[in-house]
Structure formats: C-alpha cells, structure tokens
Amino acid sequence: MYEHCFRLLPGAVRAKLVAPNTALSGFSGESVWPIGIIELELELVDDDNKELVRSTTVEFYFVRSYSKYNAHLGRTTLQKLAVIPSTVHGLVKFPTPLGIATIRSEKQDASVEAVEQAEKQPSEAEQPRSRMIITNPRHPEQKIKIGGGLSEETKFKLRNILASNTDFFAWNEADMTGVPREIAKHKLNANPSLTPVRQKKRGVAPERSEWLKAEVDKLVKENILREVRYQTWVANQVLVKKPDGSWRMCVDFTDINKACPKDNYPLPEIDWKVESLAGF
Structure with a gap:
C-alpha cells in the first residue's frame, strides 16, 4: 500500500544474507523457516515534502510466501520510528527532525486501476463459450x-x-469395485473391548422406503453391498435431500465412531509442512 514511500540507501546493496537460527510462527501456530536475514538501511519519506525523512536499520526476514506486498514492517520497526498508522484514513504519520511526515495509502489508486482492468475485460456475451x-x-x-x-x-x-x-x-457404480485387497484394504480400528451396538430400526415414510429398497438392490447388484445374516454392528440409513430434489443415502455411524479411538498424530496441514521444509 505504501511502496512509494520506502527507499533503500546506496550502501544497502552490499549487505549479505545471514542464516537464520529460529523459525517464524504465525497466528495459527504454523512455523515458517526463513531463507535468510538481511540488515538494510531504510528511509521513510513524506509524500509531499521530501525533506521530512526518517531512516533506521531494519532486519528483513526472507520467506517463501505469496503476497501482493514486497515487504512488511513489523511492530518493532514501527515503534522505533514512532509510526502511528490509521487504517480508517489510509495513512501513517511519524515524527522527523523537521516536522511530522505523512504517508498516504495507494488503495485509491489501486481501486481505480482495478476498475480500468475490469472495463477492459470482455463481457459475458463476448467471452468464448465452453x-x-x-x-x-x-x-x-x-x-x-x-x-x-x-x-x-x-x-x-x-x-x-x-x-x-x-x-x-x-x-457407473460397477467400475468402483474390484480393487484387489493386496493393493488397497481398509479396516475399522474399533475397540474390541466394547460391545457392538445394534441400533433399533427407525421408521421411514412409504415413498422413502421404496426408494431405499431400489437403491440397496442397485448397490447389491453392482457388488458394492452384500447381504450379511449375523450382524455385529447395525446402523440405520439416513436420507439426505440433494439440491435437485433427489435423495442421498447415508448411514448413521455415530456408535461405531465412538468405538474407534482417535488418531493421536493426525495428518497436519500440508501447507504447514511445505512451509516448514523451506530452505532444505
């Protein structure tokens, strides 16, 4: 937002990256390992009066992150320069030896540019159809x-x-079956010390019952379901209405979920793992 008000001093280009010794932690607890740290001399310049200048040395941490900004100034730097930001007015003020300097946001210019880009986009009628x-x-x-x-x-x-x-x-449904068990096999990790639960049969409206019978017969025909005479766990079917008005058959697995212990080490967010591997 304020790219036009920052500038690096000539000697800053001779600075070298330093290897970091700690990771950066975000608000949600994810960790990012910086690529390196560099110390640069930075100047903040007033928009209108170029004589109102404040300079300081800032440590920048280089990280692999997608952002529309090239750099962010942390609270330590803002406190060192006594910067007072105002998101409502879109500007910041800070003291200088010659007076108070003001830096305004480029948000208004960005919005005008966005409108111009939108006007250049072809209309829906002009866009090629799929x-x-x-x-x-x-x-x-x-x-x-x-x-x-x-x-x-x-x-x-x-x-x-x-x-x-x-x-x-x-x-079709038949194409989803037939995977050999030596390739893929799934088993519920139910606690063997718990007694299997057989849910009581729930009543279903006649029209829904006919739909359920037809759906089960289709799944049995496609070898997705098979008949079992001596059940250990019994769960009721639950019908959920789709947006198009049809039905989706689900199963109430509340009891079997309670019997299956939770994984002590769940799979972490893949984005966090990618960020933690940066630099290696």
Whole structure:
C-alpha cells in the first residue's frame, strides 16, 4: 500500500544474507523457516515534502510466501520510528527532525486501476463459450465440459487424450469395485473391548422406503453391498435431500465412531509442512 514511500540507501546493496537460527510462527501456530536475514538501511519519506525523512536499520526476514506486498514492517520497526498508522484514513504519520511526515495509502489508486482492468475485460456475451463433448460412446449421457478459451488444437488433443484413456474413469457404480485387497484394504480400528451396538430400526415414510429398497438392490447388484445374516454392528440409513430434489443415502455411524479411538498424530496441514521444509 505504501511502496512509494520506502527507499533503500546506496550502501544497502552490499549487505549479505545471514542464516537464520529460529523459525517464524504465525497466528495459527504454523512455523515458517526463513531463507535468510538481511540488515538494510531504510528511509521513510513524506509524500509531499521530501525533506521530512526518517531512516533506521531494519532486519528483513526472507520467506517463501505469496503476497501482493514486497515487504512488511513489523511492530518493532514501527515503534522505533514512532509510526502511528490509521487504517480508517489510509495513512501513517511519524515524527522527523523537521516536522511530522505523512504517508498516504495507494488503495485509491489501486481501486481505480482495478476498475480500468475490469472495463477492459470482455463481457459475458463476448467471452468464448465452453463445449460439452462425449468421450465414451458407451455412455453418451455423461459429457465433459471443455473451456471455450482453449485453442482448437488444444481442444483436439485434450479430446483425444480423454477418449484414449476412458478406462481411467468410473462411468457407473460397477467400475468402483474390484480393487484387489493386496493393493488397497481398509479396516475399522474399533475397540474390541466394547460391545457392538445394534441400533433399533427407525421408521421411514412409504415413498422413502421404496426408494431405499431400489437403491440397496442397485448397490447389491453392482457388488458394492452384500447381504450379511449375523450382524455385529447395525446402523440405520439416513436420507439426505440433494439440491435437485433427489435423495442421498447415508448411514448413521455415530456408535461405531465412538468405538474407534482417535488418531493421536493426525495428518497436519500440508501447507504447514511445505512451509516448514523451506530452505532444505
């Protein structure tokens, strides 16, 4: 917001990066290891009167982070320069030997630039429309959308790739089964000392009951479900209405969830792990 008011002194370019000895912690507890630390001489200059200047030495920490700003001044630097910011007015003030200096935000200029960029964007009527294509002749009702902004050559190549790799996708329920157990196998880690819970059967409206029967028969036919005569755990089905008015069949796993112990070491946020590996 205030890029025009900062400048580095000529001798600052000779500064060297120093290896950090600690990580930086964010508000949510994530840690970021800096690439390096550099000490630079920084000047803050008034917008209107260039004689109103304050300079100080600042330590900058280089980190891999996506931001629209090139640098952030911390509270230590702001306190050293006695800077008073005002987010409401979009400016900062700080004392200098010749008087009080003022630096205004570039937010207004940024908003004008954003409006100009928006005016240059083509309208919805001018934008190329996407196309729906069929990649699997066996399932013509299942179409794939291709963006209209792609070139004709790219569309042709993309369509050929999808058509030649139809076996990679699940086109119906039966395609989701048949994975060998030596490749993938899942098991619930239920506490064996707990007694299995058999939920009492809940009543369902007649029209919903017919839909449930048809859905279960379809899943049994596709080998997704199988009949079990002597159940240990029994849970009721729960119908959840979709936005299009149809139903989605779910299962009430409240009791089995209570019997499964929680993982003491859950998978951390992948963004945190990537940031912690910076510099290695």
